[in-house]
Each structure stands twice: as C-alpha cells, then as structure tokens.
Amino acid sequence: MKKIKIAHILHSVGGVDVSLRQILHNLDTKNFENIVIHGDSDSINGFVDKDGRSIVDYQLPIYREISLKSDFQAILKAWKIVRKEKPDLIHSHSTKGGVTGRIVGFLTGIKVLHTPQAFSFLSAESKIKKVFFLGIEKLLSKGKTILLASSQSELNRAINEVGFPKSKTSLFNNAIEPIDQILDLSITKTWPDQYLCTVGRPCYQKNIEELIEVLYELNKTRDVHLVILGLGHHADHIKQVEDLITKLNLKSKVTLLSWTTREDVLNIISKSKLYLSTARYEGLPYSVIESLALSIPGVVSDCDGNRDLIINGFNGYCIKENDTEEFSKKIIELLQNENKYDKFSKNAKETFEKNHNIYQKINDLESIYIAQLK
Known part of the structure; x- marks a missing residue:
C-alpha cells in the first residue's frame, strides 16, 4: 500500500510538542510518512520517526500572540509548503496550528484533522474575548475539518459549544510511552525529600x-x-x-x-x-x-x-x-x-x-x- 503522507502543523511547545513527538515515535513507518510544519522559535530539537530517522520539518512565523502580519505570513508559507509536499492529510495541533492548518486545508482542498489540546476560547479572561475566539472556532469548524479530540471532555465541548456535528468528530486520547527509566536530575535539588x-x-x-x-x-x-x-x-x-x-x-x-x-x-x-x-x-x-x-x-x-x-x-x-x-x-x-x-x-x-x-x-x-x- 502507498504510504499515507501527513503534514503536521503546530506551535511545537509544551504538551503539544510532547503529543506530536509521541505520535511520530510510534506511527508505523511502513504505512505512514510525516512532515512537520512548526514555529521558527519553538522546538530546537529535530523530529524523528519510529526508526530513529529524521523527519523533514519546515519553520513558520507561528507565535502565541496574535499578529496579523506574522499570522498571514505563516498561512502563506504553509500553503506553499503543502502545495509542494502534497500530503494526503493535514493534522493540525493547538490553537495557532489549527488556524493555519484549517485555512490551508480550505485553500488546498485537503482534509484536516484538528486537535485543539484545549480550545482557545477557554483561555479568555473576558467575555468579549471569549465570544471572539469562540466565533473563530465556529467559523473554522466548517469545510472538511474533522475534530480529533484529545479527551472526551474536549469532544463534548466541540459538539456542545463549538457546534461540530458528531459525524465530524473523533477521539484519540493523549497517550505516552511507558516510563521504564528515571534518569538522575540534571539540576541541583534544593527542596526537601518529602514534597x-x-x-x-x-x-x-x-x-x-x-x-x-x-x-x-x-x-x-x-x-x-x-x-x-x-x-x-x-x-x-x-x-x-x-x-x-x-x-x-x-x-x-x-x-x-x-x-x-x-x-x-x-x-x-x-x-x-x-x-x-x-x-x-x-x-x-x-x-x-x-x-x-x-x-x-x-x-x-x-x-x-x-x-x-x-x-x-x-x-x-x-x-x-x-x-x-x-x-x-x-x-x-x-x-x-x-x-x-x-x-x-x-x-x-x-x-x-x-x-x-x-x-x-x-x-x-x-x-x-x-x-x-x-
């Protein structure tokens, strides 16, 4: 069978970075090929697959803060990369990756799986911002986007608040490799043994x-x-x-x-x-x-x-x-x-x-x- 090529688009920091690396480390390399499109100031470590081989990655001006200039440049550059790479699927992760990936998916006609890892509107401390961010999520839920929730709670919120129909949702709970070894601290311990x-x-x-x-x-x-x-x-x-x-x-x-x-x-x-x-x-x-x-x-x-x-x-x-x-x-x-x-x-x-x-x-x-x- 021909390998399925997946373009992962994300701001690769924190738990989002952990999530992607766990996926890349474990996907069957006989059936799947991956490329990573991520921020130019996030992860400094390269991405590798299950066989330890380097994965092609591209960098974009994806940042946490909203910037019309940077966000437009990120979308334009991602669009060019996707047109060049011709993936079968786009898997967008996190808020900024989700905005970029879903717009590029709309422009190219490629189906998008989007994993929010917590919806952006939940971060809003004011009602006005929450309504604004929720409105963006509702708009971007249209088209060929499939919501791939990281938890049942996230799936429920996608259906009940964002408005995804159940037929356009799926669930893959975040997962990690078993922790078989605990390494010594690389930093000096300054706290008590009981904590x-x-x-x-x-x-x-x-x-x-x-x-x-x-x-x-x-x-x-x-x-x-x-x-x-x-x-x-x-x-x-x-x-x-x-x-x-x-x-x-x-x-x-x-x-x-x-x-x-x-x-x-x-x-x-x-x-x-x-x-x-x-x-x-x-x-x-x-x-x-x-x-x-x-x-x-x-x-x-x-x-x-x-x-x-x-x-x-x-x-x-x-x-x-x-x-x-x-x-x-x-x-x-x-x-x-x-x-x-x-x-x-x-x-x-x-x-x-x-x-x-x-x-x-x-x-x-x-x-x-x-x-x-x-």
Missing part, C-alpha cells in the same frame, strides 16, 4: 494562585512542601504568584523551577507523594498522564482534561474549582491513609496502562488516519 508537585506555568489556565492558597491551608496543620515546575514560557501570572507566596509567608514551603528537561520533570514527579493541579481547563494534560504512569495519585480540579484522567475515589480526587478547603482535606486524607494511598497508586498505573499507553493505542490513531481517506 508534592505540579507542572504548569503561572497563568490564567493553570490557576497556580489557588494552589498556593491550598498550600497555605495545608501548612496550618502539616509541614508540606510544593514544587512547581514550568516557569519561563508565557508565565504572565508569575508576579501574582510570587506576591501571594510572600503575603502568606510560604517562601520556605515552595520551590519554583524554570523549564527543564522532560527527564528532570519525570524524575521530580516520580518522587513526589501526590500530583496536584488546580487548572481551570486542560485538553488532556500530559503531566497528569505521566503521574499516572508513575503510579502517583492526583488531587486535581474538576475541569476538562483533569476529570478524564483522575477518577474520583479511584486514582485520586477531582475537586470543584476554588474549593480550597476540600482540596486540602483530600490531600491530607491521602497523606494520612496509607492503605488508601497504596490502592490509589495501583489504580493510577492501571488507568495509564488501560487508556494512555501509546504502544497499545497508536493503532487507533492509524485507523483514524486511514478512515479519512476512504
């Missing part, structure tokens, strides 16, 4: 301020340390977080770490007692998937993405947004109840193996790709 952790830049989405409030509540009765990974890129709430830490006298209870290697992140998660998230929304967060793969229970906010991974009372707890008291109560419950903790830990690993092991799930994605060409 909780979270991965996420201080921003509206991640709602780190709420996590600091939870930590304050915890330290009224216990000595608890929190490691926060992921400062650096687009951490626009960092000052609010630092000011809150100072105000609540928690400087000795919090370690703030800038972006580091994925190997370091996995090392820190693996030694954490619990994984925490107070996010307002997610697609399907890789850090939570990684914690499940490492048998670490989670206490998380009940939002899109989180609720798809943490099953209340099975592998952790999902807590209503900003319910600081209940959040801290459930953390203490797991820290004090060893039997329950061990049960949740076992269930965490079971959840990963059943639903998010890409070795078991990659065939589902391959089938989705093939089905689009029939």
